[in-house]
Amino acid sequence: MRVRQPSLATLVGLFVALGLPFVLSLAFGGRSEGLWNPSRVIITIVKEWAVTLILLGIVFFWERRAPASIGIKRITGRDVLWGLLGFIVGALSFIFTLPLVNALGLGTTSEGIARLAQTPIAWRVAIVITAGITEEILFRGYPIERFAEVTGRIGWGAGIAYIAFVLLHIPFWGLGGTIQIGVWSLVVTVLYVWRRNLPACMLMHILNDAYAFILLPALFTQYLP
Numbered sequence: 001m002r003v004r005q006p007s008l009a010t011l012v013g014l015f016v017a018l019g020l021p022f023v024l025s026l027a028f029g030g031r032s033e034g035l036w037n038p039s040r041v042i043i044t045i046v047k048e049w050a051v052t053l054i055l056l057g058i059v060f061f062w063e064r065r066a067p068a069s070i071g072i073k074r075i076t077g078r079d080v081l082w083g084l085l086g087f088i089v090g091a092l093s094f095i096f097t098l099p100l101v102n103a104l105g106l107g108t109t110s111e112g113i114a115r116l117a118q119t120p121i122a123w124r125v126a127i128v129i130t131a132g133i134t135e136e137i138l139f140r141g142y143p144i145e146r147f148a149e150v151t152g153r154i155g156w157g158a159g160i161a162y163i164a165f166v167l168l169h170i171p172f173w174g175l176g177g178t179i180q181i182g183v184w185s186l187v188v189t190v191l192y193v194w195r196r197n198l199p200a201c202m203l204m205h206i207l208n209d210a211y212a213f214i215l216l217p218a219l220f221t222q223y224l225p
Contacts, residue, residue, distance in 0.1 A: 003149070003150065003151065003152040004149050004150065005150075006146070006149075006150045007063065009058055009062040009063045010063060010146050010149075010150075012058060012062075013055055013058045013059065013062075013063065013142060013146065014142075014143060014146055014147075016051060016054055016055045016058065017051075017055055017137075017138045017139070017142045017143050017161075018138070018139070018143055018160070018161065018164045020051050020054075021047075021048075021051060021138065021164075021168055022164075022167075022168060024047050024051070025168065025171060028043055028047065041119075041123045041126070041127060044127070044130075045126055045127065045130050048130050048131070048134040048135070048138075049130060049134060051134070051138065052133070052134040052137050052138060055137065055138065055142060056137070059142070069145060070137065070141035070142045070145050070198065071140070071141035071144075071145060071192065071196055071197060071198035071201075072137075072141065072198050072199065073196075073197050073198070073199070074199075075197060075199040075200055075203070076197075079195055079197045079199065079200040079203075080200070080203065082191060082194070082195055082200055083191070083199075083200040083201070083202075083203035083204045083207070084203070084204075084207070086187055086188060086191045086200075086201075086204040087203075087204045087207040087208055087211075089187050090184045090187045090188065090204065090208050091208065091211060093180070093183045093184050093186075093187060094108075094109060094180050094183075094184065096183075097179060097180045097183050098180075100179070101176040101177075101179055101180060104176065104179075106174065106175050106176025106177075106179070107174045107176045107177060108176050108177055108180060109173060109177040109180050109181065109212070111174075111177070112172070112173055112177060113212055113213070113216050113217060114217075116213055116216075116217040117217035117218075119217070121214065124213045124214050124217065125214065127209070127213060128206055128209040128210050128213055128214065129206065131205065131209055132202050132203075132205040132206030132209055133202055133206075135165070135205065136188075136192075136198055136201045136202045136205055137198065139161050139162075139164060139165040140161060140188065140189065140192045140198060140201055141192070141198040141201075143157055143160065143161040143164075144157040144158050144161050144189075144192060144193070145157065147160055147161070154193055155193075158189050158192070158193050161189070162185060162186070162189050165185055166178060166181065166182040166185055169181050169182075184208065187204075188201050188204055188205060191204060
């Protein structure tokens with residue numbers, strides 16, 4: 001892969017993708033106990049779409065690059081199959097990491113899912129769609145591709161984007177939940193590096209969040225006394 005000098009637009013884009021979410025998280029607070037109330041959900045949705053639209057504006061109007069430059073390409077049948085397989089493997093990863101998290105005496109993602117059971121489904125659907133689209137652009141497509149161009153190695157971009165994505169989840173999900181999410185995010189990161197197709201990762205992400213935020217809370221509610 002040919003190495004290219006990063007432009008100012010790319011440097012700003014990398015800050016927007018990987019740095020601005022942390023700045024906004026600090027500015028608006030990130031305590032998990034308030035995450036799922038309606039006002040916090042609205043703030044989260046607006047914040048993620050605003051950052052994503054700023055980044056897309058940089059890509060299209062400042063860098064003057066095509067959507068394919070950040071992995072937004074036509075999704076093929078094979079990409080769909082890989083996205084479905086990634087969803088299955090990712091879902092199983094939460095089960096496999098339970099013993100480790102429990103052994104460490106840490107909370108799991110099930111605690112957040114239990115809280116979601118009390119949240120109106122419309123908010124959960126909005127979060128699923130928002131996270132599945134915006135987070136894949138911010139933490140997979142753009143930074144992995146741009147760091148790959150700068151360093152000549154896609155692994156560097158994948159590693160940096162992965163670390164940023166995982167760290168951003170700590171305030172909301174705690175250390176134990178973040179360990180589980182970290183293992184899951186390895187799967188979606190490998191999927192992107194393998195296919196270089198962002199819609200496939202969006203499919204995997206949306207299916208995962210729909211399962212976790214919509215289906216599982218419905219089961220929690222069903223079995224509550």
